[in-house]
Amino acid sequence: MLEVKGLSLLYGKAQILFGVDLEVREGELVCLVGPNGAGKTSFLRAISGLVRLEAWLHRGTKAGDIRLTGEVRFLGQRIDGLLPHQIARLGLVLCPERRRPFKELTVEENLLAGGLLLPKGEVKRQLGFVYELFPRLAERRGQRAGNLSGGEQQMLAIGRALMGRPRLLAIDEPSTGLAPKVRALVFEQIARIRQEGITVLLVEQEAARALALADRAYVLSNGRLVRQGPAASLLEDPQFQRTYLGL
Amino acid sequence: MLSAILVNGLVLSGIYGMLALGFALTYGVARILNLAHTAFYMAAAYGLFFFLGRMGFAPAALLASLLVLLIALAAYKLLLEPLREHEATVLIVTIALALLLQEAVLLLFGAHFRSVPALLPGFVEVFGVRVAQQALLALLFAGVVLLLAWALLKGTRLGLGIRAAAQDQEAAELVGISLSRAGNWAVGLGAFLAALAGLAVAPMATLEPHMWNAPLLVVLAAVVLGGLGSLPGALLGAVVLAFAEVTVVNLVPGGAFLRTAVALLILVLVLVFRPEGLFGTAFAEER
Numbered sequence A: 001m002l003e004v005k006g007l008s009l010l011y012g013k014a015q016i017l018f019g020v021d022l023e024v025r026e027g028e029l030v031c032l033v034g035p036n037g038a039g040k041t042s043f044l045r046a047i048s049g050l051v052r053l054e055a056w057l058h059r060g061t062k063a064g065d066i067r068l069t070g071e072v073r074f075l076g077q078r079i080d081g082l083l084p085h086q087i088a089r090l091g092l093v094l095c096p097e098r099r100r101p102f103k104e105l106t107v108e109e110n111l112l113a114g115g116l117l118l119p120k121g122e123v124k125r126q127l128g129f130v131y132e133l134f135p136r137l138a139e140r141r142g143q144r145a146g147n148l149s150g151g152e153q154q155m156l157a158i159g160r161a162l163m164g165r166p167r168l169l170a171i172d173e174p175s176t177g178l179a180p181k182v183r184a185l186v187f188e189q190i191a192r193i194r195q196e197g198i199t200v201l202l203v204e205q206e207a208a209r210a211l212a213l214a215d216r217a218y219v220l221s222n223g224r225l226v227r228q229g230p231a232a233s234l235l236e237d238p239q240f241q242r243t244y245l246g247l
Numbered sequence B: 001m002l003s004a005i006l007v008n009g010l011v012l013s014g015i016y017g018m019l020a021l022g023f024a025l026t027y028g029v030a031r032i033l034n035l036a037h038t039a040f041y042m043a044a045a046y047g048l049f050f051f052l053g054r055m056g057f058a059p060a061a062l063l064a065s066l067l068v069l070l071i072a073l074a075a076y077k078l079l080l081e082p083l084r085e086h087e088a089t090v091l092i093v094t095i096a097l098a099l100l101l102q103e104a105v106l107l108l109f110g111a112h113f114r115s116v117p118a119l120l121p122g123f124v125e126v127f128g129v130r131v132a133q134q135a136l137l138a139l140l141f142a143g144v145v146l147l148l149a150w151a152l153l154k155g156t157r158l159g160l161g162i163r164a165a166a167q168d169q170e171a172a173e174l175v176g177i178s179l180s181r182a183g184n185w186a187v188g189l190g191a192f193l194a195a196l197a198g199l200a201v202a203p204m205a206t207l208e209p210h211m212w213n214a215p216l217l218v219v220l221a222a223v224v225l226g227g228l229g230s231l232p233g234a235l236l237g238a239v240v241l242a243f244a245e246v247t248v249v250n251l252v253p254g255g256a257f258l259r260t261a262v263a264l265l266i267l268v269l270v271l272v273f274r275p276e277g278l279f280g281t282a283f284a285e286e287r
């Protein structure tokens, strides 16, 4: 479904990604783990088109000196030259780092904004689906998104991404900054989303929890893929346990 | 006295409201601090004056506003959008555009005061105040325009996309909104609102090539007061500025000469004491 080949990214002279190869097949839950600063967010920004957007918005200035090379294919189509709104329309939707709700809009307006990807007639049904998945959001539908708790904002961010009915949902660090109980809830919900038949690419700090959900995993370190394989075998690997699970 | 302030304040609120909302839209979505915004308003007023000599009011008004829309979109696509990252350059280009329009008006129409005949001549009495019927018409017009703009922003998918893009550019793109398209719409709507404000004042004001200066200061003060980028804030700011101006004009001897000073004073006070404005959280959070 998603095939990434030799993806490299440079911000000015700083190289962030070094020839990353990664694949996500239909129906899988694939996890990308790695230490802080490894380049996980940059990778998701690259495949979702945010890097292209950044380069376009800052074109002609120093901040626009961004080089992205390699190939990204989604459903067989090259997407590495596209902007996020084009990629989202193809069915690859990113739920971004730090959640990024439209703070001044209400919860429901945030979800409806996510539904701008759908034909008008299908929005209502999708909204029902998201409210069923996150009843909490239904209770808060009239509230300003900026007033939600961190956990609720994370549900909103995932719900907003789901509103576009993605074929592949990429989620960047959903559990970061949340209380332990809320984290558990977020992981449960990701498992639910997966049961709904949505393919998921998950980036997480909390590697043990994420790998427990995943089929396969990749480990990124200093912009390079250093390991990959079935999630279960990584979880049992003593070296991986020492380095990434702190055991 | 009080009713004079109320009635005139409302009329002026309508005009400033249209101007400030348009300015805030352009800034919020396209990230252009458009110092030519009130020059668009002037261009529409002169456009109306020019076309009125040749046709009826409605087609003249339509042509004038389309002309302004065209100027604004051309300036945006050709000059401003490509330069947007260089903020200082954008400011300079917009001020240059304003001066260009001013010089064009001077060249075409001279420095004399011009006027557009009122659609509704005569006066009526409202709460004991003698008000030009034309002013009431302008108030009604502004009310309808602002309601329609609000309905568009609050009640349509296009409006939702525009408001989302004003909040967070990247998140908006991630839900399938084209920033470039949202920017075009915001610039177009913003300029159109400025043009409508120009059409509304033309029959009440004297037209002269510097008529954009004082309203520019008012609009800047209004949006800074409301919080740069906040649409409700811009409207509220416009109402405050309108009433402050009308109050000073009515209560202070020689107050008519202090109009601009009021806006300037408010602008400075806000910048010193509450630079984020009243609703100024709108988009501090931008990656």
Ligand SMILES: Nc1ncnc2c1ncn2[C@@H]1O[C@H](COP(=O)(O)OP(=O)(O)O)[C@@H](O)[C@H]1O
Pocket (backbone or CB within 6 Å): A011, A014, A016, A034, A035, A036, A037, A038, A039, A040, A041, A042, A043
């Ligand atoms: N816009 C940028 N310009 C320059 N360097 C950046 C930019 N964004 C991220 N980086 C750098 O890229 C590296 C990887 O960051 P990131 O992708 O956020 O890692 P992770 O998500 O794995 O923590 C970091 O060293 C970070 O400083």
Ligand SMILES: [Mg+2]
Pocket (backbone or CB within 6 Å): A040, A041, A042, A097, A173
């Ligand atoms: Mg990250």
